[in-house]
Amino acid sequence: MQSERHWKMKQHIFLIGFMGTGKSTVSRRLKNLLKVREIDMDQAIVRESGMRIPEMFERFGEAYFREKETQMLRTLSARAPAVISCGGGTVLRPENVEIMKNSGKIVLLTATPETVFRRVRYGRERPILNGHMNVAYIAQLMDKRRAAYESACDVRVSTDDKTPEMIAEEILELCR
Numbered sequence: 001m002q003s004e005r006h007w008k009m010k011q012h013i014f015l016i017g018f019m020g021t022g023k024s025t026v027s028r029r030l031k032n033l034l035k036v037r038e039i040d041m042d043q044a045i046v047r048e049s050g051m052r053i054p055e056m057f058e059r060f061g062e063a064y065f066r067e068k069e070t071q072m073l074r075t076l077s078a079r080a081p082a083v084i085s086c087g088g089g090t091v092l093r094p095e096n097v098e099i100m101k102n103s104g105k106i107v108l109l110t111a112t113p114e115t116v117f118r119r120v121r122y123g124r125e126r127p128i129l130n131g132h133m134n135v136a137y138i139a140q141l142m143d144k145r146r147a148a149y150e151s152a153c154d155v156r157v158s159t160d161d162k163t164p165e166m167i168a169e170e171i172l173e174l175c176r
């Protein structure tokens with residue numbers, strides 16, 4: 001079964017969605033199921049720059065981070081098929097969506113603002129939520145980004161009340 005899944009992986013799987021929708025956790029499950037490489041874009045950027053994301057935002061600003069994100073996406077998309085977990089804001093640049101559309105399947109993970117809040121509330125690595133760690137702000141930002149997420153994706157999976165394993169299996173079914 002797994003080897004069958006393995007040879008079917010001919011293009012990347014990009015996981016997109018708002019912060020706290022489970023992109024990183026689910027991509028690690030997909031990696032185990034598909035036996036392919038898995039890359040977390042945020043982690044790759046941190047590794048490459050030697051700087052944590054909040055520090056990068058503080059010292060160089062959001063635009064600098066967004067540029068790093070596009071560069072990283074270009075590099076990764078040119079490599080062998082992998083599961084790529086994107087940052088929550090990756091879809092905000094049309095050129096990023098173009099890169100993803102040309103090299104893989106785009107899977108949108110969704111969750112309610114309440115679920116997102118529960119998952120991210122103790123995190124310290126998301127400068128976008130600094131000083132706004134509440135359901136109302138999350139709901140507002142999610143609404144603002146909704147159209148970008150919806151128009152970028154090929155398939156969507158709701159993650160509320162599901163385990164990472166359930167979500168990963170659902171994605172495999174949809175991407176077959």
Ligand code: S3P
Binds near residue numbers: 023086090125127128
């Ligand atoms: C961001 C989401 C973060 C990270 C950065 C900006 C965003 O990734 O890329 O802090 O703009 O939504 P996660 O979605 O993995 O938290």
